[in-house]
Amino acid sequence: xxxxxxxxxxxxxxxxxxxxxxxxxxxxxxxxxxxxxxxxxxxxxxxxxxxxxxxxxxxxxxxxxxxxxxxxxxxxxxxxxxxxxxxxxxxxxxxxxxxxxxxxxxxxxxxxxxxxxxxxxxxxxxxxxxxxxxxxxxxxxxxxxxxxxxxxxxxxxxxxxxxxxxxxxxxxxxxxxxxxxxxxxxxxxxxxxxxxxxxxxxxxxxxxxxxxxxxxxxxxxxxxxxxxxxxxxxxxxxxxxxxxxxxxxxxxxxxxxxxxxxxxxxxxxxxxxxxxxxxxxxxxxxxxxxxxxxxxxxxxxxxxxxxxxxxxxxxxxxxxxxxxxxxxxxxxxxxxxxxxxxxxxxxxxxxxxxxxxxxxxxxxxxxxxxxxxxxxxxxxxxxxxxxxxxxxxxxxxxxxxxxxxxxxxxxxxxxxxxxxxxxxxxxxxxxxxxxxxxxxxxxxxxxxxxxxxxxxxxxxxxxxxxxxxxxxxxxxxxxxxxxxxxxxxxxxxxxxxxxxxxxxxxxxxxxxxxxxxxxxxxxxxxxxxxxxxxxxxxxxxxxxxxxxxxxxxxxx
Numbered sequence: 001x002x003x004x005x006x007x008x009x010x011x012x013x014x015x016x017x018x019x020x021x022x023x024x025x026x027x028x029x030x031x032x033x034x035x036x037x038x039x040x041x042x043x044x045x046x047x048x049x050x051x052x053x054x055x056x057x058x059x060x061x062x063x064x065x066x067x068x069x070x071x072x073x074x075x076x077x078x079x080x081x082x083x084x085x086x087x088x089x090x091x092x093x094x095x096x097x098x099x100x101x102x103x104x105x106x107x108x109x110x111x112x113x114x115x116x117x118x119x120x121x122x123x124x125x126x127x128x129x130x131x132x133x134x135x136x137x138x139x140x141x142x143x144x145x146x147x148x149x150x151x152x153x154x155x156x157x158x159x160x161x162x163x164x165x166x167x168x169x170x171x172x173x174x175x176x177x178x179x180x181x182x183x184x185x186x187x188x189x190x191x192x193x194x195x196x197x198x199x200x201x202x203x204x205x206x207x208x209x210x211x212x213x214x215x216x217x218x219x220x221x222x223x224x225x226x227x228x229x230x231x232x233x234x235x236x237x238x239x240x241x242x243x244x245x246x247x248x249x250x251x252x253x254x255x256x257x258x259x260x261x262x263x264x265x266x267x268x269x270x271x272x273x274x275x276x277x278x279x280x281x282x283x284x285x286x287x288x289x290x291x292x293x294x295x296x297x298x299x300x301x302x303x304x305x306x307x308x309x310x311x312x313x314x315x316x317x318x319x320x321x322x323x324x325x326x327x328x329x330x331x332x333x334x335x336x337x338x339x340x341x342x343x344x345x346x347x348x349x350x351x352x353x354x355x356x357x358x359x360x361x362x363x364x365x366x367x368x369x370x371x372x373x374x375x376x377x378x379x380x381x382x383x384x385x386x387x388x389x390x391x392x393x394x395x396x397x398x399x400x401x402x403x404x405x406x407x408x409x410x411x412x413x414x415x416x417x418x419x420x421x422x423x424x425x426x427x428x429x430x431x432x433x434x435x436x437x438x439x440x441x442x443x444x445x446x447x448x449x450x451x452x453x454x455x456x457x458x459x460x461x462x463x464x465x466x467x468x469x470x471x472x473x474x475x476x477x478x479x480x481x482x483x484x485x486x487x488x489x490x491x492x493x494x495x496x497x498x499x500x501x502x503x504x505x506x507x508x509x510x511x512x513x514x515x516x517x518x519x520x521x522x523x524x525x526x527x528x529x530x531x532x533x534x535x536x537x538x539x540x541x542x543x544x545x546x547x548x549x550x551x552x553x554x555x556x
Contacts, residue, residue, distance in 0.1 A: 025071075
């Protein structure tokens with residue numbers, strides 16, 4: 001069979017049902033053979049969209065999403081999506097076509113060293129030089145992408161190899177990759193130290209990261225919390241580990257997190273970080289506290305993450321699921337003290353703020369998200385873009401399920417949300433998928449609305465419209481004396497007319513009192529739907545603030 005047939009057969013053997021991508025001369029042999037396969041190929045409108053769709057698909061299915069692109073600009077358009085997946089530990093297999101092998105290295109038409117370009121943000125990459133290696137390499141790629149700390153793997157295949165015929169191996173080699181070893185059972189002695197430290201602490205708190213979700217350890221995590229009542233704060237990627245309205249959940253920590261979460265982590269005398277990189281946004285308000293004390297326990301599958309940003313008192317390398325299975329029995333008779341329970345409860349009351357629900361001329365994003373949670377029962381997948389829409393959703397949507405929140409936490413990629421929602425919807429038809437976007441980020445990948453229409457994908461699109469790049473606008477208010485530059489989105493289209501041009505129904509809401517009916521209308525539609533929500537450009541700094549509050553910076 002041809003190399004392209006070998007690729008498709010190998011994908012089928014690895015259980016692939018959907019490939020997202022864009023054709024070109026170099027990957028056309030694969031696209032051709034997919035038409036004779038059980039695998040569905042979804043044509044996107046940009047290769048970046050294909051990578052983000054593969055990411056959304058992977059997060060829902062818990063297995064590697066697959067995207068494909070041609071050589072040169074097609075391959076480089078995948079780069080942002082690959083890097084996004086890498087930063088959030090999302091399994092992905094990206095297959096790119098390459099110029100014919102004799103032309104590699106000669107600056108041929110649409111040639112690019114894509115394996116070299118993606119080297120810093122892939123788990124591994126391959127340039128196939130022998131067609132007989134195709135089956136073995138595809139199998140290895142899925143194994144690497146899905147195991148250990150998940151991530152993207154790239155396979156680059158010259159077009160002449162895709163066209164040539166080879167004998168497909170009758171027997172497959174057992175996967176044995178030199179230098180690639182999975183973490184074994186976590187050290188029992190280290191876990192005993194963790195249990196002892198918890199019992200000795202007066203004010204413990206658990207910081208839950210995305211690693212708890214990735215290791216599929218949510219059930220074990222919730223069991224530990226129900227037994228011990230240890231308060232939980234989370235990173236953005238850890239949202240959903242506990243139900244949003246759980247009495248033990250104190251919200252997202254960090255630079256854009258809940259005030260109560262930041263206060264609790266700074267008042268704690270022991271912080272148990274589970275499956276978190278302890279990145280700068282997470283530790284923005286507690287770095288000094290953690291680095292100048294010995295109160296950090298860091299548990300992570302990837303040993304490279306432990307001590308990278310903060311040196312812990314007790315390091316534990318291991319899969320969170322395994323760690324919890326050992327730790328929970330050691331804390332079977334443990335409960336936090338009544339004093340700590342009362343203190344954190346008082347903090348919650350002290351820092352609680354009421355959401356504005358009366359009409360003000362624009363919609364309160366906090367109120368909208370609370371209403372959306374209530375009316376959907378949180379039984380939906382929600383994707384976001386990056387910026388204010390992401391922060392509002394993180395803090396105010398009532399997530400109850402661990403894999404229902406799809407966002408670019410590590411890389412902060414605008415243009416991620418809409419294609420990720422498409423990938424999540426293509427992966428399943430059980431739950432509705434809602435993409436919450438700002439009007440700036442929506443315009444990054446809005447041509448993927450055509451993908452929605454072509455493949456009849458029922459994504460619900462919510463655009464929080466403020467005619468600004470909201471997060472930068474807020475940043476310029478706080479740090480640049482209201483010198484608003486390059487943040488106005490004047491010239492944006494009428495999004496409702498745009499939806500109509502695509503044949504998509506839409507709605508428009510400008511007051512809180514109209515939110516409930518608008519959400520009902522959107523969710524009752526079984527087809528794609530676009531809802532434009534008018535938001536004040538001065539959220540969250542307040543409607544009373546305007547361009548005249550602070551003096552403009554002088555030209556000099």
